[in-house]
Amino acid sequence: MTTISSTTAVSVQRQTISSRIALTVALLIILVIPTMPWWASGGHIRWLVELSCMIAIAQMWNLLAGYAGLVSVGQxxxxxxxxxxxFVLATKLGVNPFLAVPLSVVAPVALAIPSYFLLRRLDGSYFAIGTWVLAELFRLLTANIPYLNSGAGMSLSVMARYSQDQRQIALASFCAVLLFITVGGVYWLLRSRHGLALTAMRDDPVAAESQGVNVKRLRFVVFVLAAAGSGLAGAVYYMAQLRINPESGFDSNWSSICIFAVMVGGIGRIEGAIVGVLLYFFATRLFGQYGASYLVVLGLLTVFVALFAPGGLWSLLLKVRNWPWFPVSRRLIGEPPQREGGLRMAGETR
Known part of the structure; x- marks a missing residue:
């Protein structure tokens, strides 16, 4: 018979020194971003917008594919x-463009709800193809709606009312809010009790459902959240571009960036999506002049990681130094429970 002492020296650790440092740095970056218009150039602001939107969209795709098991190629x-x-709210309905950015989230959410009920019976590659078909359907519909100026696209002419400084301050502030909502929101979600359910669903949806996890409802919620985050990033990005058309707005390259960043960085990890986006962003800046050659290299890198490092570059970095930035798991720290009697053979007395 085995007796375990009721007094234990075990505690649950959720933060590490590296994560505390990373969270502090992340908060400082978010606080510094709105000040960039006073010390950074217009080119750097454009870089900020592009990088922030990529990180936000990659985080949404990572949540969708890495935890809900919904691989989408139609974000x-x-x-x-x-x-x-x-553009519709600002140019057609006369809403202040800065107020229209958060209100724009309503449209992708409104599209995501019926889209999910159309796609929910599909699984694996069929679900991925279904998302791509829906994206193409939305693009074709947009290109044939006169109210949206059809294929010619729309211009955000109302932004001419504001000075360049005002536009840059607004864009920088939106980028900070976007990163806080997407990265911080995903981190908060995964550390909540819903995060435990998402992790269980990621590892084995059948086993998770047998333990009481409502897999269908969680997948629906994650699908809608990913659509909302992606839509907010789209609103911020095209506000900076001042123009949108069906080809650019529904460009499949967005999904390609998400897949590359998350697969190479590390699927199912917040840090992986960030590392993957940074790699892609700076690779395009440094090697974009070589045309298709660097894209071939990025493609080969994706294949290499998928075959030999399925956990992504972040998992390789953790093997060198176990310094997580955004840990969402729980670790037991301390001494194990003390045994009073130990294991005894049958018939043995103390």
């Missing part, structure tokens, strides 16, 4: 919907 549907909603 551009919601990015374009958010962008077009901004």
């Amino acid at each position: 551009q549907a919601f990015i374009g919907a958010g962008g077009y909603a901004l």
Whole structure:
């Protein structure tokens, strides 16, 4: 018989030194971003917008594929919907463009709800193809709606009322809010009790459902949240571009960036999506002049990681130094429970 002492020296650790440092740095970056218009150039502001939107969209795709098991190649549907909603609200309905950015989230959410009920019976590659078909359907519909100026696209002419400084301050502030909502929101979600359910669903949806996890409801919620985050990023991005058309708004390249960043960085990890986006962003800046050659290299890198490091570059970095930035798991720290009697053979006395 085995007896375990009721007094234990075990505690649950949720933060590490590296995560505390990373969270502090992340908060400082978010606080510094709105000040960039006073010390950074216009080119750097454009870089900020592009990088922030990529990180936000990659985090949404990572949440969708890495935890809900919903591999989408049609997130551009919601990015374009958010962008077009901004232009309609600002140019057609006379809403202040800065107020129209958060209101634009309504459009991708409104599209995501019926879209999920159309796609929910599909699984695996069929679900992925279905999302791409829906994205193409939205693009074709947009290109044939005169109210949206059809294929010619729309211009955000109302932004001419504001000075360049005002536009840059607004864009920088939106980028800070976007990163806080997407990265911080995903981190908060995964550390909540819903995060435990998402992790269980990621590892084995059948086993998770047998333990009481409502897999169908969680997948629906994650699908809608990913659409909302992607739509918000689309609104911020196309506000900076001042123009949108069906080809750019529903560009499939958005999904390609998400897949590359998350697969190479590390699927199912917040840090992985960030590392993957940073790699892609700076690779395009440094090697974009070589045309298709660097794209071939990025493609080969994706294949290499998928075959030999399925956990992504972040998992390789953790093997060198176990310094997580955004840990969402729980670790037991301390001494194990003390045994009073130990294991005894049958018939043995103390």
